[in-house]
Amino acid sequence: MAYLCCVGITPSQPVEESAVTGIDAVPESGQLPVPSSPLLKELWRESGAAVYGLEQQEFNRILESVGTAQNYGLEPGTAASRRQQAGFFRGLRLADLTLARACASGHEGAWEHFIAVYRQPLFRAAIAITGSETLGRELADQLYAELYGLSARDGVRRSPLDSYKGKGSLMGWLRTTLAQRHVDHHRRTRRELPLDNLAEGHEPPAADPKPGKLPAELLLLAKAVVETLEKIETVERFLLAAYYIDGRTLLEIAPVLHVHEATVSRKLHRLVDGIRKQIVKSLLGYGLNKRAVQEMLGADPRDLDLNLKKILQISLPDAFQEKAAL
Amino acid sequence: MNSNLQLDLHPDADSLSAFAEQALGVAEREQILAHMTRCSRCRQVIYLAQKAAQAEALEALSAMPSGRWYRSWRFAWVPAAALAAALALVFTFYPKHTAPAPEMAKAVPQSEQPALTPVPLEQASAGAALKPAPPVATNSAAAGAKFTALHQQPKELALETAPSTARPAAPGASAHPLEENNAARTHSTESVQGLAPQQATVQYKPEPSLTSVWQQQRMTGALSASAKTPQASQERMQATVDRAQAGRSVPAFAAVSHTAKQAAPAANFGIGAQEAKAGSVGSRGANPPKMPSGLAAISTATTQQRALAIDLAGALFLSEDAGQHWQPVARQWTGLAIKVRVQTGLSGAVFQLTNISGSTWVSADGKTWTVQ
Numbered sequence: 001m002a003y004l005c006c007v008g009i010t011p012s013q014p015v016e017e018s019a020v021t022g023i024d025a026v027p028e029s030g031q032l033p034v035p036s037s038p039l040l041k042e043l044w045r046e047s048g049a050a051v052y053g054l055e056q057q058e059f060n061r062i063l064e065s066v067g068t069a070q071n072y073g074l075e076p077g078t079a080a081s082r083r084q085q086a087g088f089f090r091g092l093r094l095a096d097l098t099l100a101r102a103c104a105s106g107h108e109g110a111w112e113h114f115i116a117v118y119r120q121p122l123f124r125a126a127i128a129i130t131g132s133e134t135l136g137r138e139l140a141d142q143l144y145a146e147l148y149g150l151s152a153r154d155g156v157r158r159s160p161l162d163s164y165k166g167k168g169s170l171m172g173w174l175r176t177t178l179a180q181r182h183v184d185h186h187r188r189t190r191r192e193l194p195l196d197n198l199a200e201g202h203e204p205p206a207a208d209p210k211p212g213k214l215p216a217e218l219l220l221l222a223k224a225v226v227e228t229l230e231k232i233e234t235v236e237r238f239l240l241a242a243y244y245i246d247g248r249t250l251l252e253i254a255p256v257l258h259v260h261e262a263t264v265s266r267k268l269h270r271l272v273d274g275i276r277k278q279i280v281k282s283l284l285g286y287g288l289n290k291r292a293v294q295e296m297l298g299a300d301p302r303d304l305d306l307n308l309k310k311i312l313q314i315s316l317p318d319a320f321q322e323k324a325a326l
Numbered sequence: 327m328n329s330n331l332q333l334d335l336h337p338d339a340d341s342l343s344a345f346a347e348q349a350l351g352v353a354e355r356e357q358i359l360a361h362m363t364r365c366s367r368c369r370q371v372i373y374l375a376q377k378a379a380q381a382e383a384l385e386a387l388s389a390m391p392s393g394r395w396y397r398s399w400r401f402a403w404v405p406a407a408a409l410a411a412a413l414a415l416v417f418t419f420y421p422k423h424t425a426p427a428p429e430m431a432k433a434v435p436q437s438e439q440p441a442l443t444p445v446p447l448e449q450a451s452a453g454a455a456l457k458p459a460p461p462v463a464t465n466s467a468a469a470g471a472k473f474t475a476l477h478q479q480p481k482e483l484a485l486e487t488a489p490s491t492a493r494p495a496a497p498g499a500s501a502h503p504l505e506e507n508n509a510a511r512t513h514s515t516e517s518v519q520g521l522a523p524q525q526a527t528v529q530y531k532p533e534p535s536l537t538s539v540w541q542q543q544r545m546t547g548a549l550s551a552s553a554k555t556p557q558a559s560q561e562r563m564q565a566t567v568d569r570a571q572a573g574r575s576v577p578a579f580a581a582v583s584h585t586a587k588q589a590a591p592a593a594n595f596g597i598g599a600q601e602a603k604a605g606s607v608g609s610r611g612a613n614p615p616k617m618p619s620g621l622a623a624i625s626t627a628t629t630q631q632r633a634l635a636i637d638l639a640g641a642l643f644l645s646e647d648a649g650q651h652w653q654p655v656a657r658q659w660t661g662l663a664i665k666v667r668v669q670t671g672l673s674g675a676v677f678q679l680t681n682i683s684g685s686t687w688v689s690a691d692g693k694t695w696t697v698q
Contacts, residue, residue: 073351091349121382128381129374167350168343171382172375176339176346179374183367234356237363246369255376258348312363 039086047094052102052110062101063089066165096173097166104149104159111148118174119144125175129182139182143174217288221296222306224282228275229311236271241312243268336368337361346375617643618652625665629675634666634692642666642679644692658695659687 044050044059054062072080072088080088102110122144127136149157164173232240235257242248242256250261250268257264276297283293337345337358344350345358362368617623621637628634633645635652640662643652661681669678669688679687679695687695 073354075353124382124385125378128378163338163340165338165340167340168345168347172343172347172379173339175375175378175382176343176371179371179378180336180339180342182374183370187367234360234363238359238369241363241366242369246366246373248369248373252373252376255380256346256372 039089043089043094047098049094049098049102052098052107054098054102054107059098062097063092066092066097070165070167092166093169094166096170097164100161100164100166100170100173103147104161106149106157118171121171122174122178125171126178126182129175129179139178139185143178143181217292217296218299220283220286220288221279221299224279224286225306226311227282228278229308231278232271232275236267237312239264239268239271241309245309245312336365342368342371343375346372346379617641618654619643625667627666627668627677629668632677632692634677634679636663636666636679640664655693655695659685659697661685 040060040063041056043063044056047059049055049059067080067085067088070088071078072085073091074080074084099110099114103114123137123140126140126143127133130136130139143160146160149159160177164170168176229237229240238257239253242253243250250264254261254264280293280297283296284290288296341350341354341358345355350358362372617635617637619637619639619641621639621641623635623637623643626633626635628649631646633649634655635643635645637643642655642657642663644655645652659679659681661683663679664682665680667678667680669676674690677689677692678698679689681687686698688698689695
């Protein structure tokens with residue numbers, strides 16, 4: 001505002017928001033700024049889209065599709081103001097986005113640049129993910145072929161690069177895509193049992209017999225555990241899942257949460273203590289005395305009919321399913 | 327979320343990548359995290375992507391040019407400066423502490439030491455406190471108390487300046503003063519034995535320079551002055567009285583008798599109590615007696631009545647008046663005699679003579695020698 005005063009715009013005068021955001025004549029939320037806006041021109045210039053022959057109109061269309069698909073980074077149903085739209089656009093990796101879109105559209109120069117910059121890192125990432133140079137090169141080549149658009153749908157070549165929206169870096173997207181392919185492949189092949197094994201007498205594991213009726217005390221304990229785990233927050237739930245279900249180390253969990261591993265350790269200790277106290281509190285609330293509660297906490301966990309993995313994974317509302325249903 | 331390409335309704339790769347790169351807003355991050363809590367597949371994807379990113383970062387670090395050559399040394403100047411300062415301190419203070427140490431005198435080969443004429447006892451004792459005289463000192467020993475002070479001053483100096491040698495010695499340990507002397511004697515003997523007779527005669531210069539003698543006397547005086555125990559004062563007085571009674575300059579070697587007498591029984595070395603050796607005496611700044619041959623004595627041994635000395639030519643002399651008069655002893659041994667000492671046994675004190683080849687002869691009176 002002080003800057004506006006310096007340039008001669010007084011508060012009594014109506015301040016055009018385009019003077020601040022660079023977006024002039026921006027329509028209401030949900031609509032793209034007009035192509036002639038200085039912001040879009042500046043973004044187009046900064047992205048280097050012209051190098052790949054991407055005109056301003058095409059660039060604006062890409063931005064529109066990206067913005068609307070993610071509702072400018074806001075909650076679904078929330079209308080984005082002009083400032084929020086401008087902030088969203090400025091937060092995108094526009095250089096990577098234009099390169100990905102230019103590659104997806106088959107621009108030769110874009111592909112040359114992509115190969116020069118990302119080819120070797122792609123191989124290295126694949127090798128690091130698979131832990132094997134052979135498997136890594138195979139995985140990277142497979143993804144590379146897909147990126148080049150060898151697969152077609154409805155007669156149109158489609159490239160996974162079209163799904164890149166510029167929220168993260170293109171290299172990060174490539175790494176994540178490789179990891180997804182590797183995990184999906186691993187999960188798919190793990191479920192396949194060779195027929196030879198069946199012929200050799202490897203019977204499929206019998207289903208667990210239905211557990212008998214648990215004592216009332218153990219039922220109370222199971223109920224308290226479920227109630228306690230349902231109340232913990234998302235980050236704590238993630239910590240429990242990563243540490244106790246996945247068996248990840250503190251060093252692996254820390255970068256995901258962007259905290260130090262010592263912080264993860266402290267949080268875990270605090271979390272376990274809090275869960276224990278909450279369970280005790282719940283059991284006392286059920287009318288048990290302290291001695292009975294202590295004896296109950298010493299019960300063998302295998303006696304409880306509890307699937308912690310199931311509890312942690314189902315108890316929360318499925319936000320992405322809701323989002324996908326929109 | 328790309329529901330078209332991913333049938334399991336997982337966050338798309340872009341969202342997961344942005345989550346890993348902290349590029350998401352709070353709401354979207356919470357959403358991704360909530361999904362990852364339930365979805366082991368997405369957790370696994372994130373872990374693998376992180377692993378690949380770390381591998382890439384390590385690769386980039388290893389491929390990074392090191393820059394100018396001196397940049398890798400930009401933090402090395404701190405320890406280098408500290409090391410230089412430490413070395414400067416060592417070179418500044420180390421000579422001050424080690425220059426007067428008697429161990430240096432021991433280490434110097436005697437053949438390199440300059441010759442010195444005997445220092446008069448009165449001159450040598452000027453300004454220097456006497457070493458405590460032994461309570462059982464004989465006349466000759468008391469008369470030589472001044473020499474005792476000179477003889478023992480390097481040991482005291484070592485006790486003051488070299489803490490490592492000032493540790494209390496364990497029983498039988500080699501830190502005993504007499505043992506130090508024996509070690510010095512052994513060294514001296516070996517240095518003589520290692521030479522041909524002519525070389526030993528020419529090169530043997532047992533006495534230190536006059537300057538070093540005066541320095542040691544001053545330091546001994548300073549050290550002795552600090553010893554203010556009643557016993558020390560009494561011993562100093564006794565030595566002064568003895569010196570006055572003697573009324574004349576006494577050959578320094580005569581004082582060795584009482585020194586060794588005090589030290590030997592405690593050490594239980596089995597060596598004669600009145601053992602002395604001019605080589606070690608000379609190396610410590612004392613005055614070896616001059617023999618009638620005009621040569622300095624290299625080894626002496628005394629009892630209460632007799633004294634024996636070997637000069638540089640290997641001739642043996644006997645004195646029966648505490649070193650006042652010497653008479654040559656007929657040669658009854660082979661080779662060059664280099665050492666004479668007193669060995670105390672059940673039958674009394676016996677002189678023992680050793681030649682350069684290590685053969686020994688014994689004598690009860692110092693005149694008649696038989697091979698051992």
